[in-house]
Amino acid sequence: MGDTTTFLRATRREPHRRATAESPWVRRLLITGALLFLGIFLVMPLVSVFAEALSKGLGYCFHTFRDPLTLSAIKLTFIAAGISVPLNCVFGVAAAWAITKFDFRGKNILITLIDLPFSVSPVIAGLIYVLLFGAPGPFWTWLSDHNVKIIFAVPGIVLATTFVTFPFVARELIPLMQAQGRTEEEAARVLGASGWQTFWRVTLPNIKWGLLYGVILCNARAMGEFGAVSVVSGHIRGLTNTIPLHIEILYNDYNTTGAFAVASLLAFLGLVTLVLKTWIERKKSAALRAAEMDLIA
């Protein structure tokens, strides 16, 4: 980056630009074009969420948030994310440990399978659990005999959320731990540390930023998931509505301002996610650079 700035300053001073740089007006045209595109497609939607939410004043906004239905939706979203994120976090660490610390056949297939939920439509993610646990499914008789509800109930919502957020932590940790190698853990073992000590004292401090990064992305998706949860929820107000589903209900009830008020909560969460993500990215790339330096040395 530093190179570019000094080099741009140089072009301004000299009448002849370098052969590998664009003329100033091409540069300006490209910057304007890119910013215009991002302005229309990213900034305007974001601004409009908050503008619509406040269109009837701050009081109306608070009124929506005092509604018990809104509060129960917020609670359910926290429950769903609170279960699925730790589950996928433990899985991500275990999968990354198995894949990066050992050699075995079929490793690439395993990595592809872990990524699979990303290429499945959220609607299908919901559908598969309806087929498995719903009325015509193989477990239906047993479930209804024992009065266990999974579909159109909280467990289904947790399952669907877990499916769509499945790969986040694993796919963040696998490349990071691959780059860091095995030597530090092996040294710890040779020096007499137990397996758990090695993990807690050596591996975890090395991967903490990557892990946090994965968790942040996983959580953002878990709290915002709409399609998959919509299929399994049954939309029972106050019982099986998450925040995104509550937004849809308010919107379809022509309570647009209320819908945007609740939406602004999720948009704010999205902004916080972006800020945290940018901050952690910097920490993470520093950790990765340190690992690369170790490899060279």
Added chain:
Amino acid sequence: MASKSFRVLPGFRLTLGYTLLYLSLIVLIPLAGVFVKTSTLSWEQFWHIITAPRALASYRLSFGASFLAAFVNVFFGIMVAWVLVRYEFFGKKVVDALVDMPFALPTAVAGITLTALYAPHGWIGQLLAPLGVKVAFTQLGVFIALTFIGLPFIVRTVQPVLEDFDPEIEEAAASLGANRWQTFWRVILPMLSPALLTGFSLAFARALGEYGSVVFIAGNMPMKTEITPLLIITKLEQFDYAGATALAVVMLVGSFAILLAVNLLQWRSSRHQAQV
């Protein structure tokens, strides 16, 4: 053999076993259920469901709008990535962080916001209405929502390649007499193409399955603005599980085929580069 039986690090069986168990329980077994359920249909029944006119219209819209949106994103994605890597301007870091917004903004929020913006009285809709352009509740609206969703994929795959680009290559092109446009078209773009292909397919696959951001702006009229995921939900709500599952199989096979094709292309191009 000796190196295989003696492992310095512990936990291989535990972690691999847990990984396989959890993967099977959450992903593989439920997904297999789709194919098991479809096998209860006869081939004629299956064919009849997936080639119904309403289903065909939904594929046309889903595949067409996703392809178009991903294509537009290739063009603007290169431009945004180029500007972010090569130029300095005020607020660049904020812009860089904002590119990921479609990943962080829940799809339902994106859906209602885009609808509000492009409705006839919305900020953008009222500018387009006098020109006779309707966006909300038309196929154009579906395209807009899918463009929004796919935006970060191309930028984020092209950006690292541009950052690592060896300046000597461009210098060589310039010293051999190529102007900037020729250098870009003949030298830079071909080297970006594997990354572009990856980004394109990721954006395309994501758009194919997208539901939340589309349903609000699409208007959801059968045969006109109904995407395949919505048709699946409609069938589910009518308790037509077999019909919903058959369409799901079409979508799954479609998106796996795209991923496979892209992996093969990349494998071939990397082999080709290795030979050169």
